[in-house]
Amino acid sequence: MASSVTAQSVLEKISVDHLECSICTNRFRQPKLLDCLHSFCLQCLQKLRQSQDPSGTKLTCPLCRRETMLKGSGVADLPNNFAFSALVEEVTMQEKLLEGQGSEIKCQNCKEENQAISRCMDCDHFLCQECQKAHERMTVINSHKICTLAQLQSGEIVYKSKIREEVPKCGKHPDQNLNVYCNTCEQVICLMCTVLYHEKPNHSCVGLPEAFEKSKKKVEKLVAKVGQSKTELNTTIEKTCISRKKLDTMFANTKKKISTKADQEVAKIRQEEQKLLKETDRIYQERITTFKAAQATNSKEVTQTEHKLEEVKQLMNQASCYEILELQQKLLHNLSELTGKQPEQVPDKLTFMDFEEGERSLGRLTLEEEPKVKGPSHRTKPNSEDGI
Structure with a gap:
């Protein structure tokens, strides 16, 4: 089973x-x-x-x-x-x-449709028990090869189609077998065709066995060549696979290098950023201190001036003419001192602060505004362009 x-x-x-x-x-x-x-x-x-x-x-x-x-x-x-x-x-x-399994196969040699028990390989028919006996009795066909169904089922005897043994007939002469090969026309023909359509010396004809051997050698030669081509193709495929893997490895390594370098550059830029921000904060705080100091000094002077003016006003409103005349020099002196005081000025340049991008680094701080120049500028940037 x-x-x-x-x-x-x-x-x-x-x-x-x-x-x-x-x-x-x-x-x-x-x-x-x-x-x-x-x-x-x-x-x-x-x-x-x-x-x-x-x-x-x-x-x-x-x-x-x-x-x-x-x-x-x-x-x-x-x-x-x-x-x-x-x-x-x-x-x-x-x-x-x-x-x-042999039980449903019927005899093809009689009309009774009895169960077949064997097959005649020459007649190409299944045979029942009676027909097999008839085959064995009749002199004309008793030489036929008969095998049992069990032999066919097991593979002990291989069934071969009669088509493999058939000799093709000529299309132009149906009663003639194809048994000649015309090398000139590269065509299988019959003997009648050799006389009528493939005569010498214009045509070269040979028997099928000879033509078959030559054809077989040609095919074998080409098969060998194709085999070599196939080997070359497989070798090329293997090489291509290896090259592809190498490319994949190089690709991965290149991406990794780019990412690593980018990370390094980012870290470097971050360091520069922190340095620049720290310096910017320092300068800003220094200038803020200057602004605050100027504001404090000027506010103090305003307060002192207001006090003096209030004192002079009260004295002028309440003192007698004798007292005012007596204090005239002191009044004028105090007022002259107030008029002579100058306010604390903060230079306007301290309000300017900018950042200039660099080509090889993050960039630098610029603390002075460059004068505007008419026409093309030929100023060469200082070496400190890419740093603080």
Whole structure:
């Protein structure tokens, strides 16, 4: 039972991978070969031609898009894929043997539809017990090879389709076998064709065995070359994979270096930023102190001046003329001192503070406003441009 299941699974894989037409997804029926070596059912290709260009001389493969030139009767004249036809027949037969286990397979040699017990490999028929005995009795066919269903089911005897043994007939002379190869036309022909259409010296014809051996050697030579090309392709693929991995590594390392350098530059800029901010704070506080000191001094002077003026006012309102005349010099002196005092001035330049960006560093503080120069400036920036 286990061996039957395994055989069935193998058959299913063969069917899916090799025996199904890609157009109809059914098993091949009269498979035809295109120039690209893809095979499809005759009927599927005829429908495909109708959909592409019914009157055209080209047929595009639905799998690889390669074109095949059509001759004569069109799709019908395309070469048959006998190998696929034989394989379909062989697999279908093996499936019947496995599925029916012999109990449902009927005799194909008589009308009684008795259960088959064997198969005649020459007649290509299943035989019941009576028909097998008849085969063994009749002189004409007693030499036929007969095998049991059990032998076929177990794989002891492999069923081979008769299609593999069939000799194709000539399309121009249906009663003639194709047994000659014209090297000039690169075509398999019959003996009649050699006389009528492929005469010497214009044509070079040889027997099929000789042509087959030459063709086999050509194919083997090209297969070897293709094998070398395949090896080169695989080697190139491996090298490309290695190069790709190297690129990926370099890419990752480069990004890491960029990020590391950026982090370093950011840290450096942060240090410069803190230094500049600290210096800016220091200068600002110094100037604020200057402003506060000037404000305090001027406020004090205003207060003292107001007091003096109040004292002079009271004295002028309350003192007698004798007293005022006596104090005249002191009054004038005090008032003269008030008029002679100058307010504490803060230079306007202390209000200016700016930041100038640097090319190689964060930049620097500028504490003096540069004079505006008409026309192009040829001033060279000092070396301290990129620092404080």
